[in-house]
Amino acid sequence: MIQAFQKKAVIVRAERFAADIVRFTFHAPDIARVARPGQFVMVLSGPGSDPLLRRPFSIHRLSGDGNLSILFKVLGKGTRRLALLGEGDELDLVGPLGRGFRFEGVGPACLVGGGMGIAPMHFLLAEMLREKAASAPRVLLGARIAAELDFLAAEMEALGVQVTVATDDGSLGHHGTVVDLMHRLEEKKPWTVFTCGPHPMMRAVVGYCGRAGWRCQVSLETMMACGLAACLGCAVSRPEGGYLHVCKDGPVFAAEEVAWL
Amino acid sequence: MAVTKPDLQVHIGSLALKNPVLTASGTFGYGEEFAPFVDLARLGGIVVKGISLAPRPGNPPPRVVETACGMLNAIGLENVGVERFIAEKLPFLRTLATPVVVNILGDSLDDYRQLAEQLAGIDGVAALEVNISCPNVKKGGVAFGTVPEMARAVTAAVKQVASQPVIVKLSPNVTDITEIARAVEDGGADAVSLINTLLGMAIDARSRRPRLANVVGGLSGPAVKPVALRMVWQTARAVSIPVVGIGGIATAEDAAEFLLAGATAIQVGTANFVNPAATTDIVAGLERYCREQNVSSVREVIGGLRV
Numbered sequence A: 001m002i003q004a005f006q007k008k009a010v011i012v013r014a015e016r017f018a019a020d021i022v023r024f025t026f027h028a029p030d031i032a033r034v035a036r037p038g039q040f041v042m043v044l045s046g047p048g049s050d051p052l053l054r055r056p057f058s059i060h061r062l063s064g065d066g067n068l069s070i071l072f073k074v075l076g077k078g079t080r081r082l083a084l085l086g087e088g089d090e091l092d093l094v095g096p097l098g099r100g101f102r103f104e105g106v107g108p109a110c111l112v113g114g115g116m117g118i119a120p121m122h123f124l125l126a127e128m129l130r131e132k133a134a135s136a137p138r139v140l141l142g143a144r145i146a147a148e149l150d151f152l153a154a155e156m157e158a159l160g161v162q163v164t165v166a167t168d169d170g171s172l173g174h175h176g177t178v179v180d181l182m183h184r185l186e187e188k189k190p191w192t193v194f195t196c197g198p199h200p201m202m203r204a205v206v207g208y209c210g211r212a213g214w215r216c217q218v219s220l221e222t223m224m225a226c227g228l229a230a231c232l233g234c235a236v237s238r239p240e241g242g243y244l245h246v247c248k249d250g251p252v253f254a255a256e257e258v259a260w261l
Numbered sequence B: 001m002a003v004t005k006p007d008l009q010v011h012i013g014s015l016a017l018k019n020p021v022l023t024a025s026g027t028f029g030y031g032e033e034f035a036p037f038v039d040l041a042r043l044g045g046i047v048v049k050g051i052s053l054a055p056r057p058g059n060p061p062p063r064v065v066e067t068a069c070g071m072l073n074a075i076g077l078e079n080v081g082v083e084r085f086i087a088e089k090l091p092f093l094r095t096l097a098t099p100v101v102v103n104i105l106g107d108s109l110d111d112y113r114q115l116a117e118q119l120a121g122i123d124g125v126a127a128l129e130v131n132i133s134c135p136n137v138k139k140g141g142v143a144f145g146t147v148p149e150m151a152r153a154v155t156a157a158v159k160q161v162a163s164q165p166v167i168v169k170l171s172p173n174v175t176d177i178t179e180i181a182r183a184v185e186d187g188g189a190d191a192v193s194l195i196n197t198l199l200g201m202a203i204d205a206r207s208r209r210p211r212l213a214n215v216v217g218g219l220s221g222p223a224v225k226p227v228a229l230r231m232v233w234q235t236a237r238a239v240s241i242p243v244v245g246i247g248g249i250a251t252a253e254d255a256a257e258f259l260l261a262g263a264t265a266i267q268v269g270t271a272n273f274v275n276p277a278a279t280t281d282i283v284a285g286l287e288r289y290c291r292e293q294n295v296s297s298v299r300e301v302i303g304g305l306r307v
Helices: A029-034 A077-083 A121-130 A150-157 A178-184 A199-212 B081-094 B109-119 B141-146 B148-161 B177-186 B222-238 B252-260 B278-292
Strands: A005-016 A021-027 A040-044 A055-058 A061-063 A067-073 A090-097 A109-114 A138-143 A163-167 A192-196 A215-219 A235-237 A243-245 A252-254 B010-012 B015-017 B021-023 B064-067 B070-073 B100-104 B127-131 B166-169 B191-194 B198-201 B216-220 B243-246 B265-268
Touching: A005 A029, A005 A067, A021 A077, A021 A090, A029 A067, A029 A090, A040 A067, A055 A067, A055 A077, A061 A121, A067 A077, A109 A121, A109 A178, A109 A199, A121 A138, A121 A150, A121 A192, A138 A150, A138 A178, A150 A163, A163 A178, A178 A199, A192 A199, A199 A215, B021 B278, B064 B216, B070 B222, B081 B100, B081 B109, B100 B109, B109 B127, B109 B148, B127 B148, B141 B148, B148 B166, B148 B177, B177 B191, B177 B222, B191 B222, B216 B222, B222 B243, B222 B252, B252 B265, B252 B278, B265 B278
Parallel strands: A109 A138, A109 A192, A138 A163, A192 A215, B021 B265, B100 B127, B127 B166, B166 B191, B191 B243, B243 B265
Antiparallel strands: A005 A021, A005 A090, A021 A067, A040 A055, A040 A090, A061 A067, A215 A252, A235 A243, B010 B015, B064 B070, B070 B216, B198 B216
């Protein structure tokens, strides 16, 4: 049996960044205690039937005494309703769920986050450093504009690692994509790349790693109704045929486990 | 005044349930998935994910999409097949003090007969639920659930070999559901359960593409409840076997409405995704409802609609 909980959790901190990005920090000690980087929580945005389903959010970071954060962009019905909430409000969480990143004994590590795929990277980096799983991991972050990632780049740099940034409009760092930044990695090193972001970006990252002979783990996002491997709605194709399920087999997969169309 | 616990026990044919709350097939996995969140021993029954003779991979993604007050799914009956179900899933279910109902599905009369044969006498299988109504598979499924003679034939074929009570799950995607219900009663069914999902679709206007790879899928959730209640009420008046109500049940009040409409038991489906503890919340809520209504047994509620 997986170790997961359904808990009411109070928002202890609500931060609103530019570009409709919101960060909620919950007091959820049971979930935080067992959470691993790459795992997710299913969040109910409120009572009533519309929107009906929970929304999956990767665990963005842990902090303080049993606090857990999610980072999201206001895009649809669910996130719009969530964004109306603030400090002191209580939400129903289920988690931690899924299979996270595997980084024990990994050599040189590079974290590549794009768009809202930057969300799980803070938790991943912090745990890698805490467990001394990787020495001086590299971090590459990309977004459309500076405001979508500048705050997180600063927070990750504060952990004592080098963070390199790319923006589509050139407003911060490299003018281009996060995949461009991968050219700056020393090709001889046996990198393991940990990536999360929009599907086309991850496909490019996986392609780059394939050509360089690097290992790569990807965190996938799909439509998901339950998060509990009950509905089987979150299927992704396997290269050899058949399907895996993002909620249970993932959300983190070795790049070669899934078909990249 | 002494507070006595209301009696929640009901019977589906020879199957005794400690309360009328079951899980709906396809929304509760094989039970184990919900063990971290639900005291499975408190459920009236667990209806497991539909099982076919051979494992099925299911449909290509996307398979689910949220709609107003509901969701559409086209999972495509992905399941591990009957052999692996018995070997890998049933041992855990057997440890529970809760009856397990195995939902079976096939593409031919012979598939259904073989499934019932393989499950006959198997320890831990309390009843069968025959899925003749899933709208997602191109051959078989739909025809059995929409043509009365076919529904009768498949029921009779299963009854001939089954050792457990047989519940037949009906599709709402028919002109007159009572006609199908009467046909399966005629075929020997011990009970009917309804409704399965309503066939629907969703379109992304910008990309001009369907939101499900399968184009069409089954609608479930609170959006379907009024349709389900109406069909349960009509069916309960048309047949003399027990009716198990399904469709958008998320609270004890929803459950009570189905009992009032004539259902002997109910199944909780999509609500499990929203609230993993929905089933046991409903059990507790039904006890409160019985107290409020001043009845000593939930059986006094069944069919109690005042028209």
